[in-house]
Amino acid sequence: MPRLDGVLETALYVADMERARVFFEGVMGLEPFTADYRFTAYDAGAGSVLLLFQQGETLETVTLPDNMGTIPPHDGNGRLHLAFAIAADELAPWERQLADHGIAIEGRTHWPRGGESLYFRDPDGHLLELATPGVWPNY
Numbered sequence: 001m002p003r004l005d006g007v008l009e010t011a012l013y014v015a016d017m018e019r020a021r022v023f024f025e026g027v028m029g030l031e032p033f034t035a036d037y038r039f040t041a042y043d044a045g046a047g048s049v050l051l052l053f054q055q056g057e058t059l060e061t062v063t064l065p066d067n068m069g070t071i072p073p074h075d076g077n078g079r080l081h082l083a084f085a086i087a088a089d090e091l092a093p094w095e096r097q098l099a100d101h102g103i104a105i106e107g108r109t110h111w112p113r114g115g116e117s118l119y120f121r122d123p124d125g126h127l128l129e130l131a132t133p134g135v136w137p138n139y
Contacts, residue, residue: 006047006048008048008049009048009049009051010044010051010082011050012052012080012126013054013076014052014053014055014124016123017039020122020124021052023122024050026101029097038054039053055077058074060073079126079127080126080127082129083131083135084128085131086130098118104121106121111135113134115134115139116131117130117131
């Protein structure tokens with residue numbers, strides 16, 4: 001069986017790209033790699049990329065310049081979930097960061113392996129999680 005090296009990209013679909021950028025850059029502290037009217041790509045740490053797509057703007061095949069290829073259509077809707085990995089000693093600073101921005105923590109889990117998770121929402125209602133090591137056997 002060929003081996004997988006990890007999840008490189010994950011995507012969220014947003015109703016208002018500017019509002020989403022304000023949240024992910026201002027609250028989450030992410031830096032964009034690139035952006036245009038229909039998407040923003042962020043460094044999500046550990047070699048992973050968070051892609052934000054404007055809802056409805058990815059329904060057509062995208063042809064890249066200079067014969068680089070094509071990207072097939074995709075889309076998503078509804079409240080999605082993603083977790084960001086954080087160090088255990090970053091949990092309290094993240095709680096303060098969220099509180100300072102008026103972001104409510106909706107849930108907290110203490111996992112049997114010792115990890116902790118905080119759950120909160122982005123402006124589109126996606127469930128975001130901050131998770132410390134000890135959540136999964138491989139993390």
